[in-house]
Every structure is written in structure tokens, then in C-alpha cells.
Amino acid sequence: MEPGDEAGGRWLREFGVGEVVRRLRQGADALPGVSGTRWGGLVARAGRAEPERDLEVARAAGMRFVCPGGAEWPGQLDDLGDGRPVGLWVRGTPSLRIWALRSVAVVGARACTEYGAHTAASLASGLAERGWVVVSGGAYGIDGAAHRGALAVGGATVAVLACGVDRPYPRGHTALINRIAEQGLVVGELPPGDHPTPSRFILRNRVIAALTTGTVVVEAACRSGSLVTARAAQRLGRFTMGVPGPVTSGLSAGVHELLRGEAVLVTDAAEVVELVGDIGELAPPRRGPVLPRDLLDPAARTVLAALPGDRPAPAEDIAADARTTRDEAIARLYELRALGYVERHGDGWKLTRQAMMSVREGRGGC
């Protein structure tokens, strides 16, 4: 099934995945609302599909498959209705569900200007420094600058690809995407080995829009793909933002068009956080349940125990105290940040006032 196939999504919802697979494999009668030709194509494709092999390849390469309803499934993707992904392939250690709780998409033109690249990178650095996860599409230009900006300050970033997550695209971003898989998450709805196509790029954008609290467009010509992401974000009720540029630049024209509509003009990370952030910025996120401390992952509890309450400590020190690696510690710190347990100050991390109070009051959770 191609990404965003709403008829397919409806079958899965109505008949369940087992029944749909059984009918496709047996070449049985077509499901309702699909022409004979199209059904024939799907049956042929189902014949070629090797899900068991895909899962095996994936596991061997350190990937996992996250399904709707599963513990790591980001519930906000359900806002896509029958067009939600059938599942997401994931590379990287952090929990996609928890990271997505405090995430912002930074997207824009591939053929961006120096101005755009600079702005995307400093925006992403600023967001990461404030404990927000930067989500983008791994492409050249603005996407790459955003990922690099987050990584540069030891921040959290997620690349959502339009192809198999084992096959970094574009090729020139292989090293970047592998680095994101080590320090963050690489995510996609296509099975291992699949190639990107123009329609897959466009459909990938709905995942970026749905996954995040808001989307910032940095540079985009009129009719740019990143405007698709922004409009999807708008339709889904997410915050939509744009970074302005010179009116003489065609690469800002699409952003200005957005800003003349309902998007909010932002000039730096502080303004983005002001919009998407929770009131007071210490409150637990509005979306998703807040886990009591006892229900935290053991690795997260170990990192939490290593956190100072009085002054911020660098991730290296926390990692050493928790007897784990720096990358693992950072992944857990971002999870704990999303849950309201810790806050970031420049290069350091400390317990939030809320978390400290719950410790002092001897309560198990906060």
C-alpha cells in the first residue's frame, strides 16, 4: 500500500490487518470501493511483498516497526484518519512517541540561500537548546541545515524519510542521516529498500506535519513542497509559522504567501517556543499522558537518578553517573524533558522544580 492510501486505511480499520492480508494473498474478491484493475495491482503487489523478510532485515540492521496502538506509536498521527501510516519504520534508540510530544518541524527549500541555511540552523539550535526536538525531512538545503543545527548543540532531531530508512536519501546525506540515527531518530513509512518518488515526498510531508506541535517554514518558493507540509499542519490544527526574508528573494515568496494567510511570523527560536510551548514552559506537555516515575523505562529512571537538582550538569557527567553513553543519556534526557522532569540550561541539564518538589514531598510521581 502506498503512503496515504485512504481506501486501504479504511479496509484496515473495518476488516483488520489479518483479513486484508488474507484476501490480498488469496487473490479473493475485491474489497468494497475498489475497481477490479486496482485490486489486481494490489494483489500482484501483495504477492511480491515479503513482510517477514522485511522485519528480519530491519531487526538485523537495528530497525523496528512501530504500529498504531503500540507503546511507541505517536497518537497524534491518528489525526490523519484513514490516511495515517500503516506503521513507521524507526532507526535510533529514543522513544518516538515521547520525543514527538515536544517537537517542532523546521522545513524549507532544497535549493536554499545562505541566509536560509543560516536561519534554519540557528533556529534549530535554539529549539534544541530549549529542549525541543527538531523534525525535518533529511533533504538538502533547509532540512539538512535544521538537522545539523540541532546536532551541533547536542540536541534532538528526527528525520522523516520518503524511502526505506535503511537507504538514506539523498545519497549526499548518507553520513548526516546515519548520524541522526545514532543521536536521534530516522523514521519512514516505506519498507526497507524502498525508493522515494515525487508523490512519496509529498505524502511524507503529512507525517512531518501530524507528528509535530507546529511547522516552521524557513525558505520556500511559491508551489514548494514545504508549503504542502505547512498547509497540512494548518488542516490538522497544528501551529504554522514562517520565517520572513527579503521580498526581493523568490525563495521567500512562498513563505510570505503563507504569512499573508494564517501562519505566524517568527524570527527566532524564542518566538517559536512562545507559540508552541506550554504556559510557563515547565508544565507537562498538553498532549499524551504524563508517566508517573515508577512507570518510566529503567534506563530513563537511571538517568533521572543521576540528575542534579540545584545546578545544571553537562550530559557527559550525567552519562558517567548513570554508567551509560553520552548519546544514550541525551536520548533519555529529551524523553524526560518531554515528560516535564528535566530542563535544559545551555549545555547543562537539571531537574525541574516540579520534579524536585515531588522528590521532596516523597511522592513517587510528579
Next chain:
Amino acid sequence: MEPGDEAGGRWLREFGVGEVVRRLRQGADALPGVSGTRWGGLVARAGRAEPERDLEVARAAGMRFVCPGGAEWPGQLDDLGDGRPVGLWVRGTPSLRIWALRSVAVVGARACTEYGAHTAASLASGLAERGWVVVSGGAYGIDGAAHRGALAVGGATVAVLACGVDRPYPRGHTALINRIAEQGLVVGELPPGDHPTPSRFILRNRVIAALTTGTVVVEAACRSGSLVTARAAQRLGRFTMGVPGPVTSGLSAGVHELLRGEAVLVTDAAEVVELVGDIGELAPPRRGPVLPRDLLDPAARTVLAALPGDRPAPAEDIAADARTTRDEAIARLYELRALGYVERHGDGWKLTRQAMMSVREGRGGC
């Protein structure tokens, strides 16, 4: 009385100008709501004032004094309440009242960038080409670029000064301001010979805001004077617009601040006209009465009679037909434009469809 003196404005409204002048000249008892000290200062100043001499100097230098309620008074200035100007000194032939009906303010930083100057000039050219009058403050930077942009396409422009209109300020703009007085209007509320002061600059801005249908800010640092104009325009219910720029430029920071509030982002003249213009752009302006043809100034009627209905003619040809100068013809064409009689197409002018229909139907007015 200093510009914007609301107590003074209230006296004029309550007691009439004759009574206020009589009391000040006689050093009589203070008017209500003013301290003895302040009243003393006003009496001393009234003793030094020479209104008859001012009027004589003004007449000799080709200036006139336009008063509230007079035929040339722009009624929209009454929106300033008791803070409206006591009157306006005017240099130039066109009717201030009629020009103000279709006017837009283009204002911004004195120490602007090349980008700002370029944008202000092309915005003003575009507005003038669409038959709109460009109003600004005659200052260096954005103001000067806006005036020049309008003049460059033979367009209409009004400079509102913070000093006597016989005393161009800044000195370096003497030639520009004199040219505006020849082809357009130079306006100010201070008597001949008066100097500008910081507070007079700020108070001048309320006149620019009130006179025009909308204000566009092109470049402005935070706390710039042009933001005062924009906020005054907002308070007065006028359209407020801003031209974005790079977020890395401090000279766009003030504009971006406005755009994060209620101002509308605009990138060219078409977008400004779309906002401030009347529906269909041929309808007579919403504000002010529409004069029937018989009530037009004889000079305007002569120019109207010289206008072709079928194809646009250049201002030179119309001037020749009307046996007047090009500058005089342009001044009248803008008046007629404001009244819905003529429209501009590039370098040419022709009758509007409305005006032609009223001619065909043999009606005196339209």
C-alpha cells in the same frame, strides 16, 4: 500651541478660536484645566506670535493655510479629536482634501539599507502607477526613497513636515522637498520659519497616519519613530502594513514586531492596493463626498474635458489639450482619479467606465 496639544484643541472647540486668542492676548484669566505657570507661558508665546505676518509671508511664498471645516480640509484628520492640527500650511497646487482620499503612507528608517531604499522606491512607484498618492515625512532613508519612487513615474506625493513648510528639513532634502512642492504637496502644521524638534517629529507622525487610508512600514528598528506612525494608524482604524526583510537585519526587527501583531505583511504595491483599495478599484472612494461634475474646480473640468475615453493618453498630451502645464495636469488628474473619474494605465490616463457612462447618458455628474 504645539502640535497635538489636546487641552488647546478642547479650548478651540469649546470657546472658539476668537475667544481663545482674545483671552491669550489680553493676558486674561486662565482657561479651565490649565495651571497658572502653563497659562503664563502660552500668554507670553501669544504675545510673540504674529499670525498676520505669517499669513503674509506664506502668501508671498506660495503657501496657504487650510483650516478645519474649510473646503480643502481633509475630514479624516478630525479622527484625531482635540489633538487634530489647528490647521495645515500647504505648498503645491493640488487639493489636499482630494489627494488624501486615495493616499497611502510609506514610512521607515532614516538609516535604511540598500534593500529598504530599493523596496520603498519600487513600492511607491507601483502605488503611484496605480493612481495612489504616496505620503511620507520627507526624511532621509525610506521617506526620501518613497517620495522619489513616486516622482520617478510622474506620480503624486505629499511630504508632511515637522517644521515650517518654507524651511525644508533635512537641509540635504531641500531640492527634493522643493520638487515635491512643485509636483505634489508639502504640508505641515507649524507656522513658517519654525524648526523641527524631537517631539514635533513624533507628533507629525499622527498627521501622516490620520491623513492616509493606510500606512506601510518598510524598514524600522525596534523603537523606531515609524512604528509610532503605524501604531497611530492602528488606533485610528487605518490599515497597517509592513514589508518584511531578513530576520538577521536589525532594521527589519521593528517591522517584524508589527507583523507579529495586527499589521498585514505586504511584498508589493499590488498587495497594498488589494488591501486599501475599493472593491473593483473603479468605485469612487468610500471616504468623503463624491463631487458631481458641475461642482468640480474649473481647472479640473478643463483637464477632464481633455481626457480620452477609449485609450490612455500621456499626461503631456492631456496638458497640451487642456492648455496647461504637465505638472498642473498631473495634479488635476490625481484629483480626478481620487473622485473616480479617471484611471491610470502605465504612463497614460483615460476616463473610467463610470465617467464615460455618465457622459453617454447625458447626466451632468457620475
